[in-house]
Amino acid sequence: MHRVAFAIVLLLLIISIPVVARLGGRGEVPTQLEQLKLKMAQDKHVPSVDHTKFAVLKEPFDSPEKVTEACLSCHTERGKEVMQSSHWRWDRVEYIPGHGIQALGKRNVLNNFCIGTQTNLASCDKCHAGFGFVDQKFDFNDPTHIDCLACHDNSGTYLRTSYGRPAESVDLNEVATHVGRPTRDNCGTCHFFGGGGNNTKHGDLEKSMFDPSREVDVHLAADGANIECVDCHKAKNHQLLGKVYSIASMDEQRSTCTQCHGETPHDKNRVLNEHTLKVACQTCHIPRYAKVNKTNTYWDWSAAGKFRDGKPYVVKDEQDNHLYMSIKGSFVWESNLIPEYIFFNGTAGHYLLGDKVEGDGPVKLNTLYGSYDDPESKIIPVKVHRAKQLFDPVTRMLIQPKLVGKEKGEGAYWKDFDWDEAARVGMEAVGLPYSGEYSFIDTEMTWPLNHMVSPADEAVSCVECHTRDGSRLAGLKGFYMPGRDRSETVERIGKLALLIALGGVLLHGGVRLVAHQFGKGAV
Amino acid sequence: MSEKKVYIYTRFERFWHWMQAMLIFFLLLTGFEVHGSYKFFGYDQAVRYHAVAAYALIVLIAFAIFWHAVTGQWKQYVPTRKMLTAQLRYYILGIFRDEPHPTRKTALSKLNPLQRLVYLGLKILVIPVMVISGVLYMLYRYPSSHGVAAINVDSLTFIAVLHTAGAFALAFFIIAHVYLTTTGRTVTSNLEAMMTGYEVIEDDTPDGEAPERGEPRPDETTSDHPEHAPEIAANA
Structure with missing residues (x-):
């Protein structure tokens, strides 16, 4: 009888293992996420002012600058704040490894898309938070050039065109009396279309984010947190948190997940919380990017300049993305992409105009630093954008070509289709030598992915990384990851030993059996 | 030669043995899933179960260490060279020729010289290595600037590889161990003994040809339960 009881006790103890393992994490206490949702629901922004009641905003405006003057007549010091911001300055003073202290930004950095704003401002200016930044003569100290409405229009009717001025159709009084806290419509107008088209640059910021489903972005979705960009990219005196490492270099002023969610947001799941030491939130919670519309992944400038029937032409895909443009070359667009992963410590280096290229490329326009051994580094998901750009094989510099021009004959490639001339005019404008020879070189740009956060139950699962074949982190070396890594020697010896044990047992047992059959052998 | 039924394994000993057997089997099952060898429970569950079982x-x-210490049963594992080769020879040759076991099991000396050696190896080498590497594996904090620098381990590689090697060794042991239980008086007599505590063994008659198992002999009796003091059951 006690034998049975003994067996039952043993069995119960073993069965209790999964039960004990499941204990914890469930209880009456609201989860951290529930507490955060409660806080967000209680903290809704309520405007303190109704701008329709201000007479100064009902006066007819004969220019957008007059609107700015009206704004500044009440918000007297805000202009100074804006003029210190990177939305206005298009640069930021930072320490850049290898280059020392530099004011770096859109104004002077090279990118992988339309290459650089210098010499092309007339087009890029569409997204400058001011009026008339079309050439280097722009006065950065004149607050009336600030475009308050670009960011603060809440009427949804404001529209900017080339040369950074509002379209003729815009009713400035209507817009000026309906201003407020920036919404995703204000931010998205520029940040979703950077690089010349929807989702060209980021991959995780595009027009579907104006009204995304929960599956696309839990934070912006109407049935999700339904928050605005500026709820995370908080501003103090017009200095917004958050910056993108295509131009930024230092680990400061960042907008982070942890500012709301904390460092250990997985309640009692110790194993997941420990992952946060080495793995950024985004790595698991942004399983894919460009979930709705395609993002540009490859841009080949060397293919530009072909004509059809003697004229420049355009080929588009079903989503209206350019596959070929005579003025820009050929493109590859992809959607629902799995990110690439790197270790990142929050600091980045940059290729600056005039730097000499070592080797045959790809030239990394920005390098995100980090490694497993660096305690500040975490694994982050990135979009790596690849391109072929204009290059001077003699000076070994990337070339800033002139692309945009009003007339033929100014050297603008988009008018004249002459790389040699566009390179000469462009490099002269930035004060750098051009040898007269040009070729094309592979370039790369790394874009950290921070948006399009999926619902928790769609987060990357353990085995997508902890697996031998096809691990998402297969490319990350220098550390042991359970499930992915093993010692080949131990594996081989171990398996061989087990085979020998099994074989030996079978052989020994077999011989015993035979010996027994044939005589008085023991069983 | 007569036979008698002897109480060899006490209640705690059997509980410890089977609990350990199941836990180690379960740890191997979950551990090799964490290792990436197959999918069974699901990775996150395997990790959790493995930790709880550990x-x-x-x-x-x-508990086992305490029990061994207070009962003096640790002496069962003191290795001896006496009859070691005879025991090996038996498994390699004698067993096929219906030779008698070279050593005899008694309550005072349960383990043959080979068992003494192998179990001692498990107790002082494999198990400690697995426990220590396993604890380090679980408490591993990744190179972190936030913790106490002194307990940072720069890499999991050594810990993990050692733990894997130990797991293979234990799996190897289990295969051999399970098979060797069939080499007792009958195929199942060893198994029955570990389940009931009682085993039918050859009587310790004066003319006993089979020498005692390894030396030195423990002085204490096996049982700490007076009611289960070695009993003799007339059986032949």
Whole structure:
């Protein structure tokens, strides 16, 4: 009888293992996420002012600058704040490894898309938070050039065109009396279309984010947190948190997940919380990017300049993305992409105009630093954008070509289709030598992915990384990851030993059996 | 030569043995899933179960150490060279020729010289290595600037590879161990003994040809339960 009881006790103890393992994490206490949702629901922004009641905003405006003057007549010091911001300055003073202290930004950095704003401002200016930044003569100290409405229009009717001025159709009084806290419509107008088209640059910021489903972005979705960009990219005196490492270099002023969610947001799941030491939130919670519309992944400038029937032409895909443009070359667009992963410590280096290229490329326009051994580094998901750009094989510099021009004959490639001339005019404008020879070189740009956060139950699962074949982190070396890594020697010896044990047992047992059959052998 | 039924394994000993057996089997099952060898419970569950079973095994080991210390049963594992080669020879040759076991099991000396050696190896080498590497594996904090620098381990590689090697060794042991239980008086007599505590063994008659198992002989009796003091059952 006690034998049975003994067996039952043993069995119960073993069965209790999964039960004990499941204990914890469930209880009456609201989860951290529930507490955060409660806080967000209680903290809704309520405007303190109704701008329709201000007479100064009902006066007819004969220019957008007059609107700015009206704004500044009440918000007297805000202009100074804006003029210190990177939305206005298009640069930021930072320490850049290898280059020392530099004011770096859109104004002077090279990118992988339309290459650089210098010499092309007339087009890029569409997204400058001011009026008339079309050439280097722009006065950065004149607050009336600030475009308050670009960011603060809440009427949804404001529209900017080339040369950074509002379209003729815009009713400035209507817009000026309906201003407020920036919404995703204000931010998205520029940040979703950077690089010349929807989702060209980021991959995780595009027009579907104006009204995304929960599956696309839990934070912006109407049935999700339904928050605005500026709820995370908080501003103090017009200095917004958050910056993108295509131009930024230092680990400061960042907008982070942890500012709301904390460092250990997985309640009692110790194993997941420990992952946060080495793995950024985004790595698991942004399983894919460009979930709705395609993002540009490859841009080949060397293919530009072909004509059809003697004229420049355009080929588009079903989503209206350019596959070929005579003025820009050929493109590859992809959607629902799995990110690439790197270790990142929050600091980045940059290729600056005039730097000499070592080797045959790809030239990394920005390098995100980090490694497993660096305690500040975490694994982050990135979009790596690849391109072929204009290059001077003699000076070994990337070339800033002139692309945009009003007339033929100014050297603008988009008018004249002459790389040699566009390179000469462009490099002269930035004060750098051009040898007269040009070729094309592979370039790369790394874009950290921070948006399009999926619902928790769609987060990357353990085995997508902890697996031998096809691990998402297969490319990350220098550390042991359970499930992915093993010692080949131990594996081989171990398996061989087990085979020998099994074989030996079978052989020994077999011989015993035979010996027994044939005589008085023991069983 | 007569036979008698002897109480060999006490209640705690059997509980410890089977608990340990199941935990180690369960740890191997979950551990090799964490290792990436197959999918069974699901990775996150395997990790969790493995940790809980590991803590359970550590508690069990603590009890076992206490038990060995207070009962003096640790002496069962003192290695001896006496009859070691005879025991090996038996498994390699004698067993096929219906030779008698070179050593005899008694309550005072349960383990043959080969068992003494192998179990001692498990107790002082494999199990400690697995427990220590396993605890380090679980408490591993990644190179972190936030913790106490002194307990940072720069890499999991050594810990993990050692733990894997130990797991293979234990799996190897289990295969051999399970098979060797069939080499007793009958195919199942060893198994029955570990389940009931009683085993039918050759009587310790004066003319006993088979020498005692390894030396030195423990002085204490096996049982700490007076009611289960070695009993003799007339059986032949």
